[in-house]
Amino acid sequence: MYIIVKNNFQIRTTCFEGFKSMKAALVSTKLHHLYRNLIWRSFSTKFAMANSKFEYVRNFETDDRCLPNTWIVVRVDGRGFHKFSEKHEFAKPNDKRSLDLMGKAAGRVMTEFKEICLAYGQSDEFSFVFKRDMDLHKRRASKLMTSVASIFTSAFVFHWPQFFDIPLKYPPSFDGRVVLYPSTQNLRDYLSWRQADCHINNLYNTAFWTLVLKGNLTNAEVISLKVL
Numbered sequence: 001m002y003i004i005v006k007n008n009f010q011i012r013t014t015c016f017e018g019f020k021s022m023k024a025a026l027v028s029t030k031l032h033h034l035y036r037n038l039i040w041r042s043f044s045t046k047f048a049m050a051n052s053k054f055e056y057v058r059n060f061e062t063d064d065r066c067l068p069n070t071w072i073v074v075r076v077d078g079r080g081f082h083k084f085s086e087k088h089e090f091a092k093p094n095d096k097r098s099l100d101l102m103g104k105a106a107g108r109v110m111t112e113f114k115e116i117c118l119a120y121g122q123s124d125e126f127s128f129v130f131k132r133d134m135d136l137h138k139r140r141a142s143k144l145m146t147s148v149a150s151i152f153t154s155a156f157v158f159h160w161p162q163f164f165d166i167p168l169k170y171p172p173s174f175d176g177r178v179v180l181y182p183s184t185q186n187l188r189d190y191l192s193w194r195q196a197d198c199h200i201n202n203l204y205n206t207a208f209w210t211l212v213l214k215g216n217l218t219n220a221e222v223i224s225l226k227v228l
Contacts, residue, residue: 062142064140064141065138065139065140065141066139066140066141066178067180069182070132070181071129071180071181071187072130072132072134072139072144072179073127073128073129073178073179073181073190074127074128074130074144074145074148074149074176075125075126075127075128075177075179076125076126076128076148076174076175076176077174078125078173078174079172079175081124081172084172085098088164089166092209092213093205093209093210094202094205097163097164101156101160101162102126103121104155104163105126105152105156105159106119106126106128106152108155109126109148109151109155112151113130113136113147113148115130115134115136116129116131122197122202123198126152127190127194129187130144145177145178146176149174149175149176152174153172153173156172156174211225
């Protein structure tokens with residue numbers, strides 16, 4: 001069991017292996033207020049929250065089950081990857097190491113979820129398409145989104161040393177979103193949209209960095225060009 005206490009802008013985490021050590025640690029660290037408010041119960045496997053008077057709090061949970069018979073797309077997107085790519089010296093305009101690592105992380109997600117039938121990625125994003133008739137996590141959007149984003153992020157960090165010869169300078173992170181598409185045509189149009197976005201961005205970045213790296217122009221000078 002872990003207790004995390006935030007005090008004076010510092011976070012302290014303590015691990016307790018048992019009831020006695022937990023009680024002693026709370027007292028010794030002067031967390032008497034927390035100790036008085038805790039209800040000490042036996043750590044029995046028979047104890048279940050569902051049989052307690054506190055079960056009513058589940059009524060506050062939002063029912064976010066996705067509509068049936070729809071294509072579920074979970075898209076993960078790198079948070080602050082412009083800064084991340086600079087800190088880790090990504091090659092311009094495209095860093096093959098990063099692209100291969102993204103593909104590796106996506107592969108781990110697809111291995112974990114057999115319900116995913118297709119994945120498409122570009123730059124720092126990946127879209128995962130779930131089968132229309134799947135019932136994983138009872139089609140709860142929050143469960144699907146957090147599961148995909150967390151596995152993708154952990155795989156990205158885990159496999160980093162296989163593609164980069166420099167250590168991570170700080171943890172990367174990916175956010176996620178869930179979008180439902182009622183028809184196959186809608187899904188095709190979504191994938192076409194992401195492909196068009198990839199095409200446009202790649203053309204722009206290739207021209208931009210060619211002018212910077214081979215044309216001896218500064219970033220500001222290239223941005224000021226009307227042709228871009």
